[in-house]
Amino acid sequence: MITINKLALKILFLFTILSPFVSKAQQLDPALIDLIYKGQNKNHAINSNQLEAEQAQVDQQLAKSVFLPKITLNGSFTRLNDDITFDDDTQNLLLATQKLVIKDAIGLPFNSPFPDNIPLTDIPNLQNKNILKSSVDLDWVLFSGFEASNAIKASKHKETSLNYLGMVEKDKVAIEIIEAYDKLALIKASKNVLTTTENYLKEQEFYIKKAIQNGLATPINRKKIELAQQQLAAKQLEYNHNNILLIELLHQLTGETREKLQLLEPRLEPTAVDLSVEVEKRNEIKALEEAEKATLYKAKMEKNNFIPKIAIKGHYEFIEDDLSLLDPKWFIGAGVKWSIFDGNQSRLKSKKTRLESEIYRDKIENSKELIALSIIKAELSYKSALQNSIIVEKEIELANDTYEMVNKQFKNDLASINDVLDALNDVEKANFKLQESYFNQRRTAVDLLYAKGALLY
DSSP: OOOOOHHHHHHHHHHHHHSOOOOSSOOOOHHHHHHHHHHHHHOHHHHHHHHHHHHHHHHHHHHHGGGSOEEEEEEEEEEOSSOBOOOHHHHHHHHHHHHHHHHHHHTOOTTSOOOTTSOOOOOOOSBOSEEEEEEEEEEEEEEOTTHHHHHHHHHHHHHHHHHHHHHHHHHHHHHHHHHHHHHHHHHHHHHHHHHHHHHHHHHHHHHHHHHHHTTSSOHHHHHHHHHHHHHHHHHHHHHHHHHHHHHHHHHHHHOOOHHHHHTOOOOOOOOOOOTTOOOOOOHHHHHHHHHHHHHHHHHHHHHGGGSOEEEEEEEEESOOTTOOTTOOSEEEEEEEEOOOOOTTHHHHHHHHHHHHHHHHHHHHHHHHHHHHHHHHHHHHHHHHHHHHHHHHHHHHHHHHHHHHHHHHHHHTTSSOHHHHHHHHHHHHHHHHHHHHHHHHHHHHHHHHHHHTTOOOO
8 A cells, every 4th residue: 555645745746846957957867877878889870870960070081181192103114116206317417416526525527528437426316215214293283263161161050051061960869769768667556556466356356255255245245346457457567568569769868788777766756847948059950050051162162173283293204214315304384274264164053052051041940930830839748748647636635544444444434345346446546646737747857948949867
């Protein structure tokens, strides 16, 4: 038998409804908070969102790497079918020129024969047929026309948007786990009612048997008791099934072992929310705003395609022997790339991206309107839940008073034991109804805190 201290209950309700609740968050059990964190770490949507945010970080690094010099080492070997040389006339001309230079150097007349004892230098090939090359190239972008800087800003805002979306997913997971946890507490609270009803039916069965023996009742009354016992057995089976399903749901959401979840003893407590708390900007709105900024910077990046780009290029050959007569050993230079007309592709891409930003702006305004409506709805639901708890409190007071009165009458032989058991059963049902009101109150409190962007855990 469970008795209720009416004075303590009144004090509890007065504290719940009238006292200022300075904290924005619910007072959650440590076990529930632990389950929430485990559920958030396990959730696939949150993990995928985090990976996308890391991809945005990589995009920023890629954009920054545009300004880093690119150094490339090259090596190759080529064999031609033959050496590349001057034609015969050019070679003869070069040899004749060489002879004139030598005769002039030794003081021989122009038309005198060339001495046989002086060797001539062979005319070098333009390119030997065996070509071995080893070189290094340098490419260094000095100015990207603001494309890289705008790409970095776009990626940063995209990353921030994804982080806010991750917070939204975390809130959804937290709400789902809190609801499952509270349902488990409500199921466990119903066990007391089932136990009381079971004891009540056993007492009724005993007195019905005695009454039938004394001719004060008929077998129909006994069949009514048997039917009630079968209905109770069905409710007990339903309780076991619901308990198993909730444990399985929490296991799926959090990854916690079923054995540890079975040991949980959740309890429903009244929850108070300060209705005057200011509305915080929801993470959904923040995510859309950051996505809008990202698209605006992306549009700028695409439009900047017409700004000239400046870069430096360098080249150095490590092996000189196989270079042709026309190949330089090294060179360095600066260049400008200026796209004058690209078939309107950059302009159209920029326009398309700006239209995307306008879509985000429309979603922001629509979301603000829906959130404002959800706040009003949540506040009304919360106030109704509080009022319902007050009504249930009165029902408990009436059930307790009735039980005390009937119990006194029974002690003075003015009431039967059945009347006492009926009154006790009413007390248990009223207490379970209070647990249901707490459950609804916590649901509406969570919805209100979430609507106001003030759900903390």
